[in-house]
Amino acid sequence: MTTSPHVSVRDLRKQYGDFAAVDGVSFDIHAGETFALLGPNGAGKSSTIEILEGYRDRTSGEATVLGVDPQRGGIAWKARLGIVLQSSGESGNVTVREQLAHFAGFYPNPRDVDEVIAAVGLTEKARVRIRSLSGGQQRRVDVALGVIGRPELLFLDEPTTGFDPEARRDFWELIRGLKAEGTTILLTTHYLDEAAQLSDRAGVIAGGKLIDIGAIDEIGGADARIPVVRWTDQNGAHEERTTEPASVVARLLSTTGIEPTALEVRRPSLEDVYLELVAAHTERQKSTAEKSTAEKSMAEKSMEELERSL
Amino acid sequence: MTAAAATQKLGLRRTLRLGASRITYEVKTYFRQGDSVFFTFLFPLILLTVFSVAFSKGSFGTTADGAKVAAADFYLPAMLAVGLLLSGLQNMSIDIATEKSDGTLKRLGGSPLPVLSYFIGKIGQVIATGILQSALLIIVAALAFGVSLPTEPVKWLTFAWVFLLGVSTCAVLGIALSALPRSGKTATAVIIPITLILQFISGVFINFSQLPDWLQNFASIFPLKWLAQGMRSVFLPDSFKALEMGGAWNLGGVAIVTAIWLVVGLVACCLTFRWIRKDS
Numbered sequence: 001m002t003t004s005p006h007v008s009v010r011d012l013r014k015q016y017g018d019f020a021a022v023d024g025v026s027f028d029i030h031a032g033e034t035f036a037l038l039g040p041n042g043a044g045k046s047s048t049i050e051i052l053e054g055y056r057d058r059t060s061g062e063a064t065v066l067g068v069d070p071q072r073g074g075i076a077w078k079a080r081l082g083i084v085l086q087s088s089g090e091s092g093n094v095t096v097r098e099q100l101a102h103f104a105g106f107y108p109n110p111r112d113v114d115e116v117i118a119a120v121g122l123t124e125k126a127r128v129r130i131r132s133l134s135g136g137q138q139r140r141v142d143v144a145l146g147v148i149g150r151p152e153l154l155f156l157d158e159p160t161t162g163f164d165p166e167a168r169r170d171f172w173e174l175i176r177g178l179k180a181e182g183t184t185i186l187l188t189t190h191y192l193d194e195a196a197q198l199s200d201r202a203g204v205i206a207g208g209k210l211i212d213i214g215a216i217d218e219i220g221g222a223d224a225r226i227p228v229v230r231w232t233d234q235n236g237a238h239e240e241r242t243t244e245p246a247s248v249v250a251r252l253l254s255t256t257g258i259e260p261t262a263l264e265v266r267r268p269s270l271e272d273v274y275l276e277l278v279a280a281h282t283e284r285q286k287s288t289a290e291k292s293t294a295e296k297s298m299a300e301k302s303m304e305e306l307e308r309s310l
Numbered sequence: 311m312t313a314a315a316a317t318q319k320l321g322l323r324r325t326l327r328l329g330a331s332r333i334t335y336e337v338k339t340y341f342r343q344g345d346s347v348f349f350t351f352l353f354p355l356i357l358l359t360v361f362s363v364a365f366s367k368g369s370f371g372t373t374a375d376g377a378k379v380a381a382a383d384f385y386l387p388a389m390l391a392v393g394l395l396l397s398g399l400q401n402m403s404i405d406i407a408t409e410k411s412d413g414t415l416k417r418l419g420g421s422p423l424p425v426l427s428y429f430i431g432k433i434g435q436v437i438a439t440g441i442l443q444s445a446l447l448i449i450v451a452a453l454a455f456g457v458s459l460p461t462e463p464v465k466w467l468t469f470a471w472v473f474l475l476g477v478s479t480c481a482v483l484g485i486a487l488s489a490l491p492r493s494g495k496t497a498t499a500v501i502i503p504i505t506l507i508l509q510f511i512s513g514v515f516i517n518f519s520q521l522p523d524w525l526q527n528f529a530s531i532f533p534l535k536w537l538a539q540g541m542r543s544v545f546l547p548d549s550f551k552a553l554e555m556g557g558a559w560n561l562g563g564v565a566i567v568t569a570i571w572l573v574v575g576l577v578a579c580c581l582t583f584r585w586i587r588k589d590s
Contacts, residue, residue, distance in 0.1 A: 053420060055586060079422035088413050093339040105331050106423050129342075145417070 004067065006031050006153050006184040007052060012061035014047045014208075021047040023208030024061070029201075034175070034185040036195035036216070038274055039205035045188045046086060048205070049157055052186070053083050066153055079107055082151030082183075084159050088142050092130030096122050096141055099130060100148055107149030119174050120144045121167065136162045143171065147178065154178065156187045160194060172197055192271035204274060206281045220273035227267045231260035325424045332423075332431020337438050350401040351439060354393040355447055361385045362455045370517075373547040382455030386447065387541030388514040391476070393443045395534055398436050398480025399487065400505045406432070406488035407497035410586070419585025429485065429579070436481040437474075444473060457545075465544045468561065472540035475568050479533055482575030489582040508534050519553040526555055533571045540564040 007029035014022040022044040029035040039045050050056045051063060054070040054077075063070055068077045094102070096117060104110035117126050120140040125133060130141055139162050146154060156175075160168050168191075175198050179185065189195050195202055196216055203213040212219055227245045231238055231252060242248050245265045252260050268276075341347055365381035372378055409415050418428060451457040460466065487504070491497040509515060511525055512534040518526065529535040542550065543559035551559045 055416070055420070075422045075424060078420065081420070083417075083420040085413065085416060085420070088417065093342040094335070098335075098338075102331065102335050103421060106328060106421050149421070 005029055005064075006033075006066055007035075007186060008062070008064040009048070009052070010062040012048065012051065012063055013059045014044070014051060014056065015059040020208050022051070022058075025205065025208070025210045027203050027210060027213055029184060029186060031184055032179070032182045033201065034179055034187060034199045036199035036202040037186065037188045037205060038192070038195055038202055039188075040278060043205045044208040045205055046157060049155055049186065049188060053081070053155055054078070079149065080152045082146040082149055082154040084142050084146035084154070084156045086157040086161075086188075088138065092133075092138070095127050095129050096133070096144075097126040099141065100144055103145050104148050109150050110148055111150050113148070116144045116148050119147075119177070121170050136164060136167055139163065140167070140171075143174070147174075151183065153184045153186070156185060156189075158188055158190065160189065160191065168194065192269065192274055196270040202270075204277050206278050207285060211281045212277055216270065219270070220268075220277055224273045224276055225268055227265055229263075229265050231263040233258070233260055237262075325427050326430070328423060328427035329430025329434065332427055333434030333438065336431045336435035340435055340439060350396045351443055353396060354389040354443065355450060357392065358382065358385050358389045358447060358451065358455075362451075371550065371553075373549065379547065379550075380455070380457075382451055382457050383546065384517075386451045386457055387545040388538055389447055390444055390473075390541045390545075391512075391534060391538040392509060392514050393447060394440060394473070394476040394480050394537055395505055395509065397440050397443060398477055399484040400501055402432060402436060402481055402484025403487040403490070403501050404494075404497045406485060407491045407501075408494035410488070411494035415585045425583065425585070432485065433478065433481045436484075437477050440473070440477045460544060468540065469544045472537060472544070472564060475565065475572065476533070476537040476540070479568050479572040479575060482572060482579055483533075486575050486578035486582060489578075508532055511535075512538055514538050517553070530555070530567070533568045536564040536567045 005028040007027075009028070010026050012022050012025045013020060025044070025048060027035075037045050037048065047056065051058050052065050052070055054065075054073045057071050065073070066077065066080055092099075097113065100113045100116060104113055114123075114126070117123055120143055122137065122140055122144070125137060130138060133141065139159070143156075143159055146156070146159075160171055163171060172194070175185065179198075185198075187195065187199060199216050201213070201215050202219050204211050204219065214220075217225075226241045226243055229240045229242060229245050229248045233256070240248055249263070249265065252263075362380070362382035362385060368381055370379045370381060370384040406415075448459065452459055487501060488497075491500040508529075511521070511529040512518070512532065513521060513526075513529070514534070518529075518535065518538070521529070526535075539554060539559065540561060542554075543561060543564075551557060554560065
């Protein structure tokens with residue numbers, strides 16, 4: 001029971017008419033793991049996460065969430081999940097505390113309401129109506145509602161949109177606390193530093209397909225992580241990718257004897273790796289599209305020739 | 311797993327407990343919305359005031375002992391029926407359609423709240439506000455406009471069942487109708503014409519007996535005409551039954567037609583209600 005993954009997805013597909021929003025995605029999320037699903041807007045992240053939350057039905061493939069098919073998840077199943085949706089827009093005629101106390105009542109073993117309010121940094125706003133809060137503060141209420149039921153599995157769909165940098169750091173602390181308690185987390189975010197800070201593994205999704213998956217410090221492959229040495233001399237700016245940056249720097253100094261200006265050694269961040277992955281994918285898509293149009297025009301040409309010869 | 315087993319075991323008791331918690335929540339949020347309180351809660355009272363003042367010179371017939379029936383006497387039962395329609399059907403359907411489009415239902419749908427508890431909350435809110443609304447109407451009619459209230463217990467018994475049957479039917483139909491508007495923004499435009507036309511053809515603004523026969527027959531398909539008739543049987547002198555279709559209060563008809571709509575509404579709710587429109 002404990003060894004089976006909390007989320008298991010096999011060849012998941014979601015078709016809207018002719019458009020495949022999710023096109024054969026497979027991955028597992030193990031108990032206690034934080035998994036980030038990354039990808040550009042419209043790549044299929046939200047469709048995937050909403051299928052797993054039980055909001056959408058898949059077209060084909062398999063999905064298991066906490067041992068249950070999300071299309072058939074009942075009340076008992078929902079009681080083990082926490083969901084922070086991408087957008088929320090309720091009128092919010094109740095106070096922060098009223099809302100959380102009300103939702104806490106839905107769950108068999110909820111967290112303490114005031115502790116959750118404190119954890120999202122809203123203690124001073126606890127008696128304020130949600131509609132009077134700022135956008136970032138309302139987002140914190142969403143997060144609080146997602147964790148109030150002490151979920152085994154927490155879905156966070158772009159949770160920190162609208163947060164200021166300080167609030168984002170606080171949020172990271174909150175998530176680390178949940179991780180320490182053993183909560184499994186599926187996170188989507190556009191902030192790659194956030195994904196790097198919080199997750200153990202990540203999957204990159206583009207055009208409905210999973211183009212890479214792996215541990216957060218391995219994704220993109222070893223080559224994508226080769227450090228870059230940059231410096232400037234009288235001939236202008238230079239850049240060199242090398243697995244031995246220290247030797248490059250030593251060589252620079254020994255050959256010229258002059259301290260190079262603007263010297264830096266940088267390891268590609270998750271953001272660099274991610275952007276490269278997505279760009280490479282777009283490039284591949286383009287070339288296959290060109291190839292298929294080229295093939296099509298070839299076929300048309302030969303048809304014309306055929307007709308002419310007749 | 312133990313938590314899952316516990317939730318399942320509690321079953322109906324949990325559903326009812328959460329239903330009660332939803333009623334408190336719904337009533338609280340209802341009265342915090344200034345505009346809906348004005349347009350649905352106080353609206354029948356405002357109409358009663360307007361009609362009673364505007365038609366204060368008019369005569370609406372006489373009682374058996376020759377006393378004049380005033381505008382306020384005439385409009386009190388009509389406004390009680392309108393109140394049921396507005397708080398039950400109109401407010402409920404617009405409210406749910408709005409909750410559907412602003413994400414409230416999506417959030418609730420992702421939580422372990424049973425659909426039935428949500429319905430209990432909605433219907434409970436309508437009953438609670440309906441009781442307050444009717445009490446307010448009756449008190450103002452009696453104190454401000456001198457409407458004499460019935461003293462026979464049997465009349466109040468009739469009032470109680472017509473009220474309860476009417477309010478439940480309107481609430482259930484409101485839930486069913488909330489599936490009609492595509493978004494919260496269009497909800498008012500879709501729902502209000504339906505309830506407005508219903509009010510005109512059901513004889514709550516205009517004396518029902520003055521409507522053409524075919525329209526009376528058509529209006530008899532819908533519950534509002536019957537609810538108004540039931541309320542008239544409580545508050546108007548018995549001699550006024552001569553003005554009704556068939557010259558009788560026909561309380562059996564009131565019960566049957568309203569109950570049919572209650573069942574139709576319940577079936578429609580079960581068939582059409584979804585937390586979210588999947589795949590829209």
